[in-house]
Amino acid sequence: MYGDMFRGGYPINVRTAGAAVSTRTDPVRRGRVLVDRRTEAQALDRLLDDVRAGESRALVLRGEAGIGKTELLRYLRGRAGDHRIVPAAGVEAESGFAFAGLHQVCVPLLDGLRRIPEPQRVALTIAFGLDTGRPPDPFLVGMAALSLFAETARERPLLCVIDDAQWLDRSSAQVLGFAARRLQAESVALVFAVRDGGDRTEAPELAGLPELLVTGLPEAAARALLASAHAGPVDGGVLDRIIAESQGNPLALLELPRGFTPAELAGGFGLLDSVPLPSRIEESFRRQIAVLSPTARQILLTAAAEPVGDPVLVWRALDRLGVDVDTDPASRAATEEFVTFGARVTFRHPLLRSAVYRAAGAADRRRVQQALAQVTDSATDPDRRAWHRAQATVGEDEEVAAELVRCAARAQARGGPAAAAAFLARASELTPDPARRAQRLLAAAEAEYQAGLPERSVRLLARAEAGPLDEVARAHAYLLRARISFTLDRGVAAPGLLLRAANRLQPLDPRLARETYLEAMQAGWFVGDGGPGPTLRELAAEALAARAAPDPADACDLLLTGLAVRYRDGFPAGTPLLREALSQLAAGPGDEAGLRWLWFAATCAMDGWQYAAADTITDAFVARARRSGTLTALPLALAQRIVVQVFTGELAAADGLVHEFDAVRASTGLDEPSYATQLLVAWRGAEDATAELVAATTKEATQRGEGLGVAAGGWALAVLYNSLCRHDEALAAVLPAAESDADLGVVTWCSLVELITAAARLGRNELAADAVARLRTMTQAAGTDWALGLEARCQALLATDPEPHYRSAVDRLAGTPIRGELARTRLHYGEWLRRQNRRADARRQLRGAYEMFGDMGMTAFAARAARELGSTGETVRRRSGGNAADLTPQEVQIVRLVRAGLSNVEIAARLFISPRTVEWHLSKTFAKLGVTSRRQLRR
Template identity: 65%
Template sequence: MDRRSEREVLDRVVADLRRGESRALVLRGDAGIGKTALLEYVVGQAAGCQVVRAGGNEAEDELAFAGLEQVCAPMLDRSARLPGPQREALSTAFGLSAGRPPDRFMVGLAVLSLFAETARERPLLCLIDDAQWLDRASAQVLGFVARRLKAESLAMIFAMRGSGDQAELAGLPELHVTGLPDDDARALLLSAHPGPVDDRVLDRVVADSRGNPLALQELPRGFTLAELAGGFGLLSSAALPYRIEESFRRQIAALAPLTRQVLLVAAAEPVGDPVLVWRAVDPLGIGMGAERALREAAAGFLEFGARVTFRHPLLRSAIYHAATPEDRRQAHRALARVMDPVTDPDRRAWHLAQAAAGFDDDVAAELEQSAGRAQARGGPAAAAAFFERAADLTRDSARRGQRLLAASQANYQAGMPHASLPLLARAEACPLGALERANVDLLRARVAFTLNRGPEAPTLLLRAAARLEKLDARMARETYLEALRAGWFVAHLSAGPHLHDLSAAALEAPAAECPGSPSDLLLDGLAVRYRDGYPAGAPLLKQALDAFLGAEPAAETDLRWLWFACTTALDLWQAEAGDVLTSRFVQLARNSGALTALPLALTQRVVMQVFAGDLAAADLLLEEFDAVREGTGLDEPPYAAQLLAVWRGQEEKAAALIGATTREATQRGEGVGVVAAGWMQALLLNSLGRYDEALPAARQATEPRQEMGVLTWCSLVELVIAAARTGHGGTASEALARLRVMTQASGTDWALGLQASCEALVRFGEAAEPHHREAIDRFGRTRMRGGLARCHLHYGEWLRRSDRYQEAREELRTAHTMFTAMGMDAFAARSARELGASGETVRKNSDVSSGQLTVQQEQIVRLVRDGLSNAEIAARLFISPRTVEWHLSKVFIKCGVTSRRQLRS
């Protein structure tokens, strides 16, 4: 049939591929609608291109990377060209070498690079049929790759059922394949079933099939000519896929028992290995001499070639489900018997599990070993399936509970917290030991924190930590630290313990066996700080920061606690520590491939760069943040984008982001989001000179008496400014008093510069000037350029109001120059207005847009300047090396250079 519109779309994909462009497309439609035929059409049009094909398999959707291995197998000889971390991640994922379980997104980068390397030779066309049955690990990686395509000469086309729920492919361009027009449907039906067909029956088949080619060919099979001619009992009112399977079942029922056995074994064997199928069939009592006759009998249903292929995937399903449970178990048992326990232990264990009719501890033990291998390869979703099936086969209820808990933990590690909860409930119903009970509490708390960062997590973590005190002191202390983090996020919206309560409990816990580690010092310092106040905790927290700075970075431990360490550095106004630790956090997350931690690390680095006034660098980090979110699907709140929009004075964009994040934070019960929104709103309005509107926002942010470090002092600064400028002297003085407690305990130039700046705003007459000068002096010794520019602005405004116009112009000119260079447009406009009021006209910068680089191109130029190779830049930006080359070619043209060396200069 013609399929003209679908062919036109696919022709454009192939044409773009030949031009060196990359495309991703999902063909979505009902079973039998013709998706596979369209894939065959693409193959026919792709002469001169490399084609790799794979298909999801219902029987393998629990085996980690099974689908991905099919896709990558023809290309693995090129893996030696990949960067070391990517090569190792791919090798570990496929079980080719032992190593630390790779982050699935590092595997994604490796596959993207592998595809790009392969496409250098000839354009590469990657086709994945039955994508709805891909195992989760493969779907995540292939979805990641499909979203990062740009200029690799690579096309990826996925075919999946319309009802298929493959969230990892959501958002990719789609082509919905629908039924054939009535005339084409009639022609296909008549060609497939020559002979007399009653017109009314013909009309009914065409209407009920809705143009589905498979239904048109398969529904009438198994009926007599008389039934087709008269329509007697031809169709039921059941759903179309069910009726197609019923048609298949009628055809199967007419076969000889031995033929049905062969078909059943083939349906139960997911790899499609003909040798394996016949080896499994022989012990069932079918002699090899009967092989030819059985091949002929089965020919209408499947084909024995290099692989065993069914006429249609629904036929495999129909054959399998038409068999009795005992026949299915017998088929799996036969397959397990002939599989090599050394080379293919996981599939063998899975077949043994499917063959088990009741408890079987030996098979459960094999499944548990398979789960361990899946975890080592970076496939926690597969590990969860193995653990769950092992639990079902376990006779002892206590051991069953342990395996259910392990399954729940593996689901959580796989990024499926919702799926872990039912298993956790089943585990709780078993007679668990004290340590397992504590781990149940801990996992439930982590799930709650992951799902919404809401008020439930601190209570659960506190309970888990209390249970762990007598069982594992180290684990208990780490859990208290997690509880403090959860309490910080919930903040004043907590319905349970607040930071003060959590800190008191942590300080009463047993001391560390080997005190002095960075995380132990951090826990002690934070607990004292939130129980006894900022001045009491500051010295201990400074020791913790020194310990983090002095320790050798270790990805597994540092990535867990660096978020708190970075936040603490900002709390204490420790600029150098903050710069080093936020940079280390990002680098560790990148190097280890821990892309789930990278958005949080990038957010903290953006905050540091914004305070330093390097908004251009913050822009590039935000581009990376967006790339990670897009490629991984991680739902990290866009606080970094919100902060950058505020400092740039982009009122409309900032207001939209603040409104959205405030609503989401309130719904989740995440108090930190509400406080952050109040601070940013106040900062934005102060930058615009709308102090009367900034005042209520700043009050909202400072109303919670629970101190939140950087958020608290940032909000207090904006409250002092807004209150002082609107004549609310008492409010300004009270806010300054709260701020002074913190700044005095910190003692850094950054802290004392902020204090001096605020002191100047609440003073009257000449008493303000020494504080203005001190603020500029102290900020001048720091890297905090944004704060320094604000100090010049405040001093210039004060000088102008004191009628000292010449001095005012000097300060305001300095502020304007700095704000303009940093891209802080609202502050720059405010300083320009003040300059105008002082008698000086500000010249507008000419807009030079010709040849301007995009944000990503600018990012690439900076990385080239830093000496990174194309492969290293690609890994940093989650794109392929080919895409880096494509961007650089554009950059060379725009900049009028011909080499990387010229670009550096």
């Protein structure tokens, strides 16, 4: 049947406007009409061809209700006979149950569960309630789903089709969206149908995936469809109006005229009010339902209220309601036009389900919900039973509310905070005690925030704050509001809000208060000193004033005290305390500290020129985030690790991490700025890429009032322009940050170094000397070879006799892994030697700089060194990139991990791709490099 479909036109059933399916009731509906869907069919055929060829694809069919998305999915399934097909559908009533949609997709594939990595297997079983344990990160569940899809597709291609994806629960949508973005070479297709219009149109978790927009039928096809569906007389003006207002929507063409009398259709009396199209279609459905018998309407209402589509539950509930279907076969037969009772109860269109439910009175709906609660097993499905009870309850009921709170706890344990928030919000509505109601609203707001829905959290929080909260709860509410502010906009408001939250918490929960002071300082570091709120110095003074004990006890206390002393009393005063904190954290913090405080620790290590601590802590930060599957922390960890690798000149390794950073951001929707990426491309000398990234990040940072982002952009531009000898542009880029009173740590001192370099070249020695003096107060306190080497180089640029300073800088930096700054120092030294006419000495330094820059991939600096070498009379040989230059960033990263001894499964887990994709990349890499084994790659 499907072989002739969509080839210029295809026969359809006029009821569904999408597939040739026979009907048993309405003779008019047996008509067939040709409808052109060639474009959509060709796109779906190409998708299947790609999957058969070993590639993977994701696609979102997007269009309004009734436009034919479901029928296109049916066509796709019909063409995929050689695939394993897994159908699923979002259900509006199920959107509050964590992982309900994912359960539909994965349960048929669970025979492959034993073949996926253990952490992923555990995460998936906890998410489905098959096991207990720590609530899994949703993106680790996403990796589990991806691995499960890939393992299933080893036998034959896999096609998963998810209809009405706009009604997927948030956890499922997040996981499936993550998996869809990570598909590459597994022979898997994920195809979603998403409705435009209504309450939930965006399906934000699927944003960015390839889309196929499904639009209305052409006018000629629309007229043919309408004529075949309604053979009686229709007034020409009414016909034209139906065609125009339906905009080619097949469901509207079929359903809008139904329920009107022939006279109304002939004359147009009362037809088509000016309301949105979905509402008019629902109204047409309600008119059709209204003429049914009470028994038929009761059957439809019960089926509409049961979200799972379990026919056994529906019949049991009807029995509870006293509906005897056997004694009224005519009513049972009348429902067949609207709903099918098979392995699942399915309405012929989701709008019909909602129309049935809304057409019933409130009392009738409650009776049906109560019957469904009574027939739902409290042992095997307690959450749905509780939800039905809640929907059946009028007014307040503490017993039902408490049951919903227990449901919320189970949802949280499975890693479903959005579902927990739904249970808690409904529980609050049923709670008679005002204080307890406010507490539950606050818990719901916290769950929404954990689910990544800060806007919805704000609304619940406002309701909670309006109720009677005790002092502890009100302080927690204030802290939540501050954290939401920082999440939504890391700008000027966040430091003050967090500081006030810390002050409120101080007499109630000193431990949490100190952590909140630390968060306030983090927010203050992002803002800088340009905002109207408290400065870092003021935040530090408040934190120190609140300190309960003179001797800090753990990593959090050490970090907070060290940072507070630094920002109140200056860099030299805080350095010893921070060094002690870094020593403790680098020695091996616990898991919680590893993810909560390693960000601060890594920042402090780089701020203080402590390479060993920075290397250890950033490596541990990335490893812990990967191992725990906490992808919300991973972008931060990767960004800091990239900066360390840029300092050490490992730009190829940093490229691989940037690829991972971008993939995690795209897969999770986390809005982490690309500050580390722009620094990497600046050191590479990529002018266009640097300018584009800096423009984007600076615009966003300026809108937020985030001084750090603006300063970081100036630093990156200054590195680029100094490498290109465009020192006036470098100075202009970095001057605002370098002259600011804000101490932004590594951004500040790096900006000072670039300012000194540019100002000295431009003859602005006084400006450069002031910057050297500022830099020296920090480098002398730090006392590391990295810090003192940079200080010596900066002094050399201004000294009458710079050679001792250059030699000191080279000696000190040569004892560190900071290869980029060592190469720049040798470049400056060689340039000065050439100007002194000491060509042989200059060649040694310049040749060394040129080789180092070339090895690291710093092309602009390498070109500058090559020009200087040429000026000494030496012929510079062009470096060859070899076959490795043809590798993609991900292939480079995979080769590095192979050389480190990781297996394909370990590499896949590290890069958030499937093992089959690793195999695919390795096969391409072997061909490019002319090798045949992993052993050869390791060599």
